Amino acid sequence: MNIRISNTSEKPIYQQIFEQISAQVLKGELEGGYSLPPIRQAAVELQVSIITVKKAWEELERSGLIYTVTGKGCFITELSPDRMIEKRNEMILKQMAVDIEYYRSFGLGLDEVVELLKSIYE
Amino acid sequence: MNIRISNTSEKPIYQQIFEQISAQVLKGELEGGYSLPPIRQAAVELQVSIITVKKAWEELERSGLIYTVTGKGCFITELSPDRMIEKRNEMILKQMAVDIEYYRSFGLGLDEVVELLKSIYE
DNA sequence: ATCGCGTGTATATCGTGTATGCACAATATA
């Protein structure tokens, strides 16, 4: 459970958890078949409510990244490397489309966007 | 008032109005000193409540893009071209920092981000 | 079998923020 929660972020807590676990799964840091910690333990560890953890878990299940077995636990879905990259790009491109719309509304072209990106990407 | 409101967007309505007017001001499409439509007229035009328009106007004033005179109206702040670009970049970079954090959480490097950007930037 | 422990699940509640309508104050103008 290598999760960092920001209380100052505008993103909901469950969304932060969802995104970070998603990224870890799709980077291969969490192996398929392996189990996530019980929601109670995760709740204590992350200093949030059980329900908040559950909500994140639900999003993960809806995205097909984990599956839940009542009374037993939650487990990482086995995914082929290709499928992982596919899902990763899917998630990124979906967000990127929103981001680009914002940049474009200010009249920025691709070149300007890339230039600004380079200036702050470390 | 060339504003498009999306009811499906996750962004609040007042935020959408704020962003689009900001972009128009900083692109020079709305001249300094010129007045915005009265909030009532804008509300009718945009099919939203007066209070929603007011909230957007308040954000614009807080950003220094317009100023309000009670009983008279709201007017675009006069800005030099340099100051406009400065404010524009300020708004974009602030958002871009959030966007990048998301891309980076998936392990993407600058090159990959640029590549994906190019693939969907039209 | 069944009891107990660990697992996820469902219900009720509170706080915050978005969006709204209606009544009020300030300004301009005739």
Added chain:
DNA sequence: TATATTGTGCATACACGATATACACGCGAT
């Protein structure tokens, strides 16, 4: 000064995030 036009303030309805508590399911020991 009367009246229309402008922005402002307050009280409310609703949706969503976050929470605690009580419930249901599954497995292993007795």
